[in-house]
Amino acid sequence: MNAMPKPRDLTPSLAETVVDDFIRDGAHRFGETLDPAACADLLAQIRATREFGAALFLTEEAFDADPHYTGVNPKPGRNLLERFEAQLDFVEHAPQIVEAVTALLGPDYEVLNKKVVCGVPAGAVPNWLKARIAGNPVNNLGAYVRPQYRDVTYFYGIDFHQDLIDYKDREADFLTLYVYLHPVSRADAPLYLLEGSHRLGGAVFPHNLTRIGDRDWLYRNAEHGEVVARQTVLTGETGFAAIWHACTLHGTQPDAADHERISLRYLIARRHAGRTGIDEVNATLQGPLSLTATRADLAADGSAAIKSNTVLKA
Numbered sequence: 001m002n003a004m005p006k007p008r009d010l011t012p013s014l015a016e017t018v019v020d021d022f023i024r025d026g027a028h029r030f031g032e033t034l035d036p037a038a039c040a041d042l043l044a045q046i047r048a049t050r051e052f053g054a055a056l057f058l059t060e061e062a063f064d065a066d067p068h069y070t071g072v073n074p075k076p077g078r079n080l081l082e083r084f085e086a087q088l089d090f091v092e093h094a095p096q097i098v099e100a101v102t103a104l105l106g107p108d109y110e111v112l113n114k115k116v117v118c119g120v121p122a123g124a125v126p127n128w129l130k131a132r133i134a135g136n137p138v139n140n141l142g143a144y145v146r147p148q149y150r151d152v153t154y155f156y157g158i159d160f161h162q163d164l165i166d167y168k169d170r171e172a173d174f175l176t177l178y179v180y181l182h183p184v185s186r187a188d189a190p191l192y193l194l195e196g197s198h199r200l201g202g203a204v205f206p207h208n209l210t211r212i213g214d215r216d217w218l219y220r221n222a223e224h225g226e227v228v229a230r231q232t233v234l235t236g237e238t239g240f241a242a243i244w245h246a247c248t249l250h251g252t253q254p255d256a257a258d259h260e261r262i263s264l265r266y267l268i269a270r271r272h273a274g275r276t277g278i279d280e281v282n283a284t285l286q287g288p289l290s291l292t293a294t295r296a297d298l299a300a301d302g303s304a305a306i307k308s309n310t311v312l313k314a
């Protein structure tokens with residue numbers, strides 16, 4: 001008797017889905033969360049290192065005595081995540097993460113940067129500081145944090161930006177992996193992501209965005225054209241993970257909860273010399289793959305030179 005022909009498996013693989021999602025949206029959210037017990041364990045250890053409250057900050061007098069706006073982020077030798085290196089397998093070796101990143105970047109990809117990111121709750125930010133930073137586009141609070149705590153990046157919201165912003169002259173050959181270590185609701189400074197915004201390639205910050213409906217933005221990148229980008233809010237459970245393209249616009253509003261939001265942020269780059277999924281994605285972009293200047297919002301000392309913030313209107 002002849003065997004019945006096997007039905008063709010029409011379900012796309014994760015690798016195919018991820019590349020398709022990057023081409024269409026510039027991002028992929030994982031359906032499966034990372035190990036919640038490992039997240040909770042890491043979170044407890046991170047929280048045990050400090051109070052995520054007002055004690056993080058310098059006094060106004062101490063800040064004004066010697067203001068530094070640059071060199072205030074985690075760096076090798078001053079990065080809290082280095083202490084937990086031995087327990088990051090639940091992220092770095094999770095099969096879905098490895099499959100997705102390999103699909104986009106090929107084998108032997110490299111981690112350019114990994115760190116703990118904290119959304120600082122409103123109640124922890126001193127009033128003098130709130131008054132100074134109100135309306136600024138990038139409220140990375142590193143400049144105002146006591147030096148011993150600069151092993152974490154602290155945000156009180158950040159306007160829509162591309163992660164290419166920190167990589168002048170580098171091609172968009174990397175992606176961001178972002179992981180929530182606890183449930184993140186609307187009140188916990190979730191990431192706002194503009195799907196399809198990557199299609200215009202690299203663009204100088206701040207970005208030309210006009211709200212055109214409940215969830216849509218008209219996004220223009222000078223001579224490279226315009227696109228309607230759909231806003232999606234990345235709320236999620238413990239272990240929620242998402243990846244996005246270096247040109248995908250995203251941002252956060254200030255943390256409105258009474259506790260800090262703690263996440264992990266990885267930047268992962270291609271090392272493979274051959275063609276990979278990211279080449280397929282980048283071939284569909286209608287703007288530049290790299291920029292000679294990435295931002296126009298800063299004064300020479302690195303302080304904010306403009307007051308404007310679009311994500312606050314999201």
Ligand SMILES: O=C(O)CCC(=O)C(=O)O
Nearest residue numbers: 117119155158250251252
């Ligand atoms: O975690 C946040 O609040 C913002 C993170 C972000 O957008 C970034 O680090 O690029």
